[in-house]
Amino acid sequence: MPLYWRVCLINGLMFVAGTTALALAPVTVSATVLQSEAVILVVGLIAIVVLNSILLRTSLAPLDRLVRLMDTVDLQRPGKRLSEAGGGAVGHLVQGFNAMLDRLESERGRSNAKALAAQEAERHRIARELHDEIGQGLTAVLLGLKGLEAGTPPKLRQALEEVQETARATLDEVRGVARRLRPGVLExxxxxxxxxxxxxxxxxxxxxxxxxxxxxxxxxxxxxxxxxxxxxxxxxxxxxxxxxxxxxxxxxxxxxxxxxxxxxxxxxxxxxxxxxxxxxxxxxxxxxxxxxxxxxxxxxxxxxxxxxxxxxx
Structure with missing residues (x-):
């Protein structure tokens, strides 16, 4: 039964029960309501409200749990599900929500696997280019500077050594970046x-x-x-x-x-x-x-x- 008709039925049954109780009970209400009659009316009203609240709470409790789970769900911490006990519209809603979480976690896992695989492939490509192209280019620069050292005047030799040291430090840094991008030692x-x-x-x-x-x-x-x-x-x-x-x-x-x-x-x-x-x-x-x-x-x-x-x- 849809939730709307279930709520209408609960309220209708409560009014029918109250009307039946008033019709069959040997109780009358005076033109001027007496204190004893007022007590009976208040007790009856409270009983109707309490019973109606209990029945509605039982029917709508799964919705409250569903809302709380929606507020706390995190796909990076999978496995949270609602109990699918019970039937009706609310039970189908809970089942649909759990099935949606299953699909989301599965799709997220597959997409993350592809993204991380692509990330690792890109890291390998960048590391290879750093090592093969930039690293070899800096090595060639160091060799060229080394060849120029013999014919360099003494006044420029210190500056040339500083350039060599800078190029050597840059080469070491490039190799370090390449190692961090692609852990060849792991393989x-x-x-x-x-x-x-x-x-x-x-x-x-x-x-x-x-x-x-x-x-x-x-x-x-x-x-x-x-x-x-x-x-x-x-x-x-x-x-x-x-x-x-x-x-x-x-x-x-x-x-x-x-x-x-x-x-x-x-x-x-x-x-x-x-x-x-x-x-x-x-x-x-x-x-x-x-x-x-x-x-x-x-x-x-x-x-x-x-x-x-x-x-x-």
């Missing part, structure tokens, strides 16, 4: 070596990274290893740029049927700020492999936990 030597190189890279820029890894970690596959690497990279970047941390503890260990990545810093913490694009990107990557990402306050700063199940979800 060649594995996850633990890639995390070690990542920690060394950040330590060279002033952030003290203490790395703790458990030996004998199981094979996770290239997709899950890439997600772990990118989450660690983003967490270290946030600690260095935004949290103004001095030290970070980076750990990777096995915990039951999962591998857990932990990044704890001693920075300023979240301080109630909304999640930025970096944290949202980490959540998107975690959803792709069925992992669970937790970002919150730690003992001294911010704590990032990525729990990756060993069995694919």
């Amino acid at each position: 060649d030597l594995g996850l633990q070596s890639a995390l070690a190189a990542l920690a060394t890279d950040f330590s060279a820029h002033g952030l003290q990274v203490r790395r703790v890894t458990s030996p004998g970690l199981p094979e996770l596959g290239s997709e899950r290893e890439l997600v772990i690497y990118r989450v660690a990279q983003e967490a270290l970047t946030n600690a260095a740029r935004h949290a103004q941390a001095r030290t970070v503890r980076l750990s990777l260990h096995r915990q039951g049927a999962a591998v857990v990545l932990s990044v704890d810093d001693d920075g300023n913490g979240l301080r109630g700020a909304e999640e930025g694009t970096g944290i949202r990107g980490m959540r998107e990557r975690a959803l792709l492999i069925g992992a669970e990402l937790t970002v919150g306050p730690g003992e001294t700063g911010t704590s990032v936990r990525l729990r990756v199940p060993l069995e694919a979800g």
